Amino acid sequence: MITVIAIDALEYNLVEEFNMRNLKQEYYGKTDISEFSEPRTMVLWSSFMTGENKEEEILAKGDKEMWNTRIPHEETFFSHFENPFILDLPGYNYDLEQHERERRLLKEFFMEKDEEKKREIRKKYNENAFAHHRKIKERFLEALEGEYDFILGYFSVADVIGHLNFGNRMMMKMIYRDLDEIVSQVEGKKIVLSDHGMKAVGVFGDHSEYGFWSTNFKELGRPKITDFKSIILSETK
Amino acid sequence: MSEEKKGKAKKKKSKHTTISIPTPLYKKIKKRIEGTGFTSVSDYVTYVLREVLASLEEEEKEEVFSEEEEEKVKERLRALGYLD
Numbered sequence: 001m002i003t004v005i006a007i008d009a010l011e012y013n014l015v016e017e018f019n020m021r022n023l024k025q026e027y028y029g030k031t032d033i034s035e036f037s038e039p040r041t042m043v044l045w046s047s048f049m050t051g052e053n054k055e056e057e058i059l060a061k062g063d064k065e066m067w068n069t070r071i072p073h074e075e076t077f078f079s080h081f082e083n084p085f086i087l088d089l090p091g092y093n094y095d096l097e098q099h100e101r102e103r104r105l106l107k108e109f110f111m112e113k114d115e116e117k118k119r120e121i122r123k124k125y126n127e128n129a130f131a132h133h134r135k136i137k138e139r140f141l142e143a144l145e146g147e148y149d150f151i152l153g154y155f156s157v158a159d160v161i162g163h164l165n166f167g168n169r170m171m172m173k174m175i176y177r178d179l180d181e182i183v184s185q186v187e188g189k190k191i192v193l194s195d196h197g198m199k200a201v202g203v204f205g206d207h208s209e210y211g212f213w214s215t216n217f218k219e220l221g222r223p224k225i226t227d228f229k230s231i232i233l234s235e236t237k
Numbered sequence: 238m239s240e241e242k243k244g245k246a247k248k249k250k251s252k253h254t255t256i257s258i259p260t261p262l263y264k265k266i267k268k269r270i271e272g273t274g275f276t277s278v279s280d281y282v283t284y285v286l287r288e289v290l291a292s293l294e295e296e297e298k299e300e301v302f303s304e305e306e307e308e309k310v311k312e313r314l315r316a317l318g319y320l321d
C-alpha cells in the first residue's frame with residue numbers, strides 16, 4: 001500500500017527554509033521537468049498519471065479547454081490497482097467548478113484597478129481556496145481509514161493561495177505547516193510530489209522550473225514526473 | 238483558572254475563554270516557561286498568539302501591489318494558462 005500526497009506548487013526552497021520534516025521525509029529532492037516548455041499544472045499531472053509526456057496533447061486543446069481534461073481511468077496507472085482512491089486530481093477527477101471559480105476570481109483581481117477592491121477580491125479568492133482545502137483535507141483523512149490499495153490526495157492550496165500571496169511568508173508557512181501535518185497522519189509508504197514549485201514576483205507567485213519529491217522508502221535522485229508511474233507500480237508489487 | 242477567578246467570571250462577564258491544545262505541546266510550554274516571567278501556560282500562549290497576529294497584520298499592511306510586478310505576473314499567468 002502506498003499513498004501519494006500530491007501538492008500543487010510545493011516549493012523545494014520553502015520546504016527547506018521552513019524545515020518541514022514530514023514533507024521532507026527520509027529522502028527528498030527536486031524533480032526534473034525540463035522536458036516541458038512551461039511548468040503547466042494540467043500538463044504535468046496528466047503526464048504523471050500516464051507516465052508519458054502529455055504536453056503536446058494537452059496544449060492542442062487550447063487554454064480554456066485544457067482545464068477540462070479528463071484522462072480515462074484505463075489510460076492511467078491507477079487502473080493497475082483494484083480499489084484506488086483518487087481525490088480531486090487535475091486531468092482526472094478534480095472539481096471543475098471549484099477550480100474554475102478560482103481562475104475567475106484571479107482574473108477579476110487583475111482586471112480591477114482600485115486597490116481596496118483588489119484586496120476585497122483577494123480576500124474572497126483566499127477564502128474560497130481555504131474552504132476547498134478544508135473540505136479536501138477532511139475527505140483525505142477519512143480515506144486513510146478506508147480499504148484502498150492506493151490513495152492519492154491532491155492539494156491545490158499552496159498554488160492557488162501562492163499566486164496572489166507568495167510574498168506573505170507567514171501565510172505560506174501556515175499552509176506548509178498544515179500540509180506537513182497532513183503528511184504526518186499518513187501511515188506506511190508515502191510519496192510527497194509536486195508538479196512544480198513557486199517563486200516570488202513581489203507579493204505574487206510564479207511557477208518555478210522544478211518540482212519537489214520525497215519518500216520514506218527510497219532515494220530517487222532527480223526523477224522526471226513521468227518516472228513515478230513505474231516507481232509506484234514497482235513498490236506495490 | 239483558579240476557583241476564585243471562576244467565581245468572579247460568573248458575576249462579571251468573563252473576559253477569557255477556553256481553547257484546547259495538544260497535551261504534549263502544553264507540557265513542552267510548561268517546561269519552557271520555568272524560570273521566566275510567565276506565570277502560566279495561558280499567559281505564554283496568549284503572548285505568542287499576539288506576536289503571531291501582529292506580524293501577520295504587519296505583513297499585510299506593508300504589502301503593496303506594484304504595477305510592474307503585476308504586469309509581470311499577469312504575463313506569466315497567461316503563459317501558464319490561468320488567464321486569457
Ligand SMILES: [Zn+2]
Binds near residue numbers: 009041159160207
Ligand atoms: Zn499555479
